[in-house]
Amino acid sequence: MLSIDNLHAGCEGKTILQGINLDVKPGEVHAIMGPNGSGKSTLSTVVAGHEDYEVSQGTILFEGEDIADLSADERAHKGIFLSFQYPVEIPGVTVTNFIKTAINQNRKAKGLEDMPANVMLKKIREKAALLEIDSRFLSRSLNEGFSGGEKKRNEIFQMAMLEPKLAILDETDSGLDIDALRIVANGVNKLKGKDNAIVVITHYQRLLEYIVPDFVHVLHEGKIVKSGTKELALELEEKGYDWIKQGA
Amino acid sequence: MDLKETLLSSYLAFDAQDGPQHKLQDQRAAAIDVFEQQGFPTKKEEDWKYTSLRNLIKTNFSVFPKEEVNLKLDEVKEYILQDVDTYKIVFVDGIYNAYLSETTHEGVDVCLLSAALTKPKYADTIKKYFNQIAEKDASLTALNTAFTKEGAYIHVPEGKLVEKPVQIIHFTTDKNPNLLLQPRNLIVVGKNAEIQIVERHQSLTTNETFTNVVTEIFTEQNAQLDYYKIQNDQTTASLIDSTYISQRKHSHARVHTFSFGGKLTRNNLNFYHKDPEINSTMKGITLIEGSQFVDHHSLVHHAQPNSESHQDYKGIFAEKSTGVFNGKIIVEKEAQKTNAFQQNNNILMDDKASINTKPQLEIFADDVKCSHGCTIGQLDEDALFYMQTRGIPTKEARGLLTYAFANNILQSVKIDSVKKRINKLIAEKLGVNIGFDV
Numbered sequence: 001m002l003s004i005d006n007l008h009a010g011c012e013g014k015t016i017l018q019g020i021n022l023d024v025k026p027g028e029v030h031a032i033m034g035p036n037g038s039g040k041s042t043l044s045t046v047v048a049g050h051e052d053y054e055v056s057q058g059t060i061l062f063e064g065e066d067i068a069d070l071s072a073d074e075r076a077h078k079g080i081f082l083s084f085q086y087p088v089e090i091p092g093v094t095v096t097n098f099i100k101t102a103i104n105q106n107r108k109a110k111g112l113e114d115m116p117a118n119v120m121l122k123k124i125r126e127k128a129a130l131l132e133i134d135s136r137f138l139s140r141s142l143n144e145g146f147s148g149g150e151k152k153r154n155e156i157f158q159m160a161m162l163e164p165k166l167a168i169l170d171e172t173d174s175g176l177d178i179d180a181l182r183i184v185a186n187g188v189n190k191l192k193g194k195d196n197a198i199v200v201i202t203h204y205q206r207l208l209e210y211i212v213p214d215f216v217h218v219l220h221e222g223k224i225v226k227s228g229t230k231e232l233a234l235e236l237e238e239k240g241y242d243w244i245k246q247g248a
Numbered sequence: 249m250d251l252k253e254t255l256l257s258s259y260l261a262f263d264a265q266d267g268p269q270h271k272l273q274d275q276r277a278a279a280i281d282v283f284e285q286q287g288f289p290t291k292k293e294e295d296w297k298y299t300s301l302r303n304l305i306k307t308n309f310s311v312f313p314k315e316e317v318n319l320k321l322d323e324v325k326e327y328i329l330q331d332v333d334t335y336k337i338v339f340v341d342g343i344y345n346a347y348l349s350e351t352t353h354e355g356v357d358v359c360l361l362s363a364a365l366t367k368p369k370y371a372d373t374i375k376k377y378f379n380q381i382a383e384k385d386a387s388l389t390a391l392n393t394a395f396t397k398e399g400a401y402i403h404v405p406e407g408k409l410v411e412k413p414v415q416i417i418h419f420t421t422d423k424n425p426n427l428l429l430q431p432r433n434l435i436v437v438g439k440n441a442e443i444q445i446v447e448r449h450q451s452l453t454t455n456e457t458f459t460n461v462v463t464e465i466f467t468e469q470n471a472q473l474d475y476y477k478i479q480n481d482q483t484t485a486s487l488i489d490s491t492y493i494s495q496r497k498h499s500h501a502r503v504h505t506f507s508f509g510g511k512l513t514r515n516n517l518n519f520y521h522k523d524p525e526i527n528s529t530m531k532g533i534t535l536i537e538g539s540q541f542v543d544h545h546s547l548v549h550h551a552q553p554n555s556e557s558h559q560d561y562k563g564i565f566a567e568k569s570t571g572v573f574n575g576k577i578i579v580e581k582e583a584q585k586t587n588a589f590q591q592n593n594n595i596l597m598d599d600k601a602s603i604n605t606k607p608q609l610e611i612f613a614d615d616v617k618c619s620h621g622c623t624i625g626q627l628d629e630d631a632l633f634y635m636q637t638r639g640i641p642t643k644e645a646r647g648l649l650t651y652a653f654a655n656n657i658l659q660s661v662k663i664d665s666v667k668k669r670i671n672k673l674i675a676e677k678l679g680v681n682i683g684f685d686v
Contacts, residue, residue, distance in 0.1 A: 051633075072637050073639050073642070073645075076636065076637055076639035077639050081638075084634065088630050088631045088633075089631075090631050090634075090649070092653060092654075092656060093648060101644070101648060102635075105640045105644060109641075
């Protein structure tokens with residue numbers, strides 16, 4: 001589904017990713033771990049298509065297609081979703097209106113009519129329940145004054161609504177207490193299927209107890225220095241990132 | 249002959265004509281003297297520092313329409329609120345159009361100023377209110393007074409709640425090119441009375457037009473007034489709107505101004521407090537592009553204690569458009585416990601767009617709460633990327649963010665039909681179908 005080959009990328013003239021290779025197949029859950037500044041967030045931002053980031057070498061294929069020249073919204077239309085580490089506040093746009101607009105813009109890109117209001121409403125209710133989101137929450141301005149946990153739940157709610165093929169969850173566990181973590185992880189697990197893939201980017205092993213990865217990759221100085229199965233995450237937790245840094 | 253000369257000689261012809269203007273001869277004569285002495289305002293005057301009329305007054309406008317023009321409803325339907333039952337006072341090239349209008353004298357007078365000036369039963373009201381609050385020494389207001397003949401006359405008697413909003417609409421056509429219109433409106437909202445008014449000036453031609461309108465409004469004790477100005481005109485149409493509101497105790501006057509287009513638009517909006525415990529609200533959205541120009545000059549004169557004023561203007565300027573906001577608040581020494589709030593937030597969409605914004609507070613009382621703030625910024629790039637990752641293309645994302653920036657102004661709009669209309673105009677202006685409800 002996602003095939004990254006020898007990816008070099010960065011912004012403002014600085015190359016941050018120094019040759020990433022990653023292959024994600026439908027139905028798989030990948031975890032990307034690594035110390036601060038290793039390039040985890042850059043990787044997710046580049047895949048999502050931020051125009052300030054430049055790919056200097058290598059390719060990103062999504063379902064066999066080179067997506068380098070596609071804008072972020074076009075990538076979203078293809079089924080790529082990024083859950084932000086720091087979701088942006090948008091005063092004046094309610095959660096409901098935002099997701100309605102997003103859904104209908106995605107449909108428009110596929111040549112479909114707007115989703116009928118009653119279908120939309122039903123879907124919103126269903127997905128909100130999955131994330132244990134109160135209906136009052138839906139009429140608040142997007143992310144404005146939300147707690148850390150509310151913001152992350154709202155990200156996964158949007159993921160549930162948009163049903164992406166590839167979801168990249170960037171530090172979704174940061175700022176979450178244990179209850180919120182469980183709700184968010186539950187939500188993600190319910191959205192997992194044989195046709196979609198999830199890439200979890202995290203600093204800690206904690207989230208991986210709830211969202212169990214098939215593969216774990218360790219990122220250091222813009223490169224994947226180690227790959228393995230979920231046991232690698234436990235080993236990392238035990239030995240710390242210094243172990244990787246020394247090895248590299 | 250420049251425009252000033254033309255107007256001075258036109259005044260003589262106007263004065264010699266038969267018409268309702270004769271009732272006001274003394275006031276008009278005094279007013280034309282003021283205009284003759286002052287002429288058109290120039291950028292040397294502090295109040296006109298950022299607003300130049302030089303280009304506008306190069307056109308030799310005429311104050312006399314050559315012919316009376318009839319319009320079919322179909323031709324102008326889109327400019328008239330249709331989905332709500334309203335009274336309408338419609339003028340075409342400055343001349344009252346009975347066919348498009350719906351006036352009344354049942355329970356409330358919604359009619360013509362020309363009628364009010366000539367019929368004896370209105371004489372007392374005219375004497376009590378006409379030209380009582382309009383600035384005598386402001387040259388453009390004086391020019392309007394000098395040529396006063398026609399406009400809207402609305403008198404809501406004590407205790408009357410007028411359920412149907414009133415639309416005041418002025419059309420200009422290509423049959424009378426380069427017309428200078430000078431409508432004069434007089435609105436009196438009696439004690440405990442309520443009314444909603446929508447005003448629109450619409451040019452149907454690409455000829456240069458110039459409207460210099462003056463509106464005097466009196467809200468008596470405990471009266472409620474909601475006034476909506478919809479300004480979305482041709483890029484050849486210029487408007488100078490001077491509105492003067494005199495308020496008595498416990499009255500609340502709310503004015504919303506939606507400035508979405510025109511060549512040059514200047515709004516002089518003035519509130520004068522004649523008693524304690526008065527509430528004044530002024531809100532606006534300015535959304536322009538090209539080389540359009542919109543100037544909001546507001547004044548709230550707090551003269552008595554325990555009053556409030558709320559001011560919230562949002563501006564969005566694209567391409568080479570220019571905005572001016574000057575919010576003047578005067579709090580007299582007697583006006584203790586005044587609560588005056590002023591906010592002006594702007595977004596510049598392009599490098600060549602500009603806004604000059606200036607709060608002007610003159611406070612002589614010591615126990616008051618006055619706050620003001622202005623911001624000038626761009627759309628949040630992080631928010632745009634965030635929206636794109638959800639599949640919302642840049643154009644729509646910009647539209648949605650812009651709409652979100654301005655839409656709190658619409659919350660206090662009481663006529664649904666106006667709210668819908670403004671929503672639609674915003675979506676059209678932004679070139680997006682954001683398609684969601686307020």
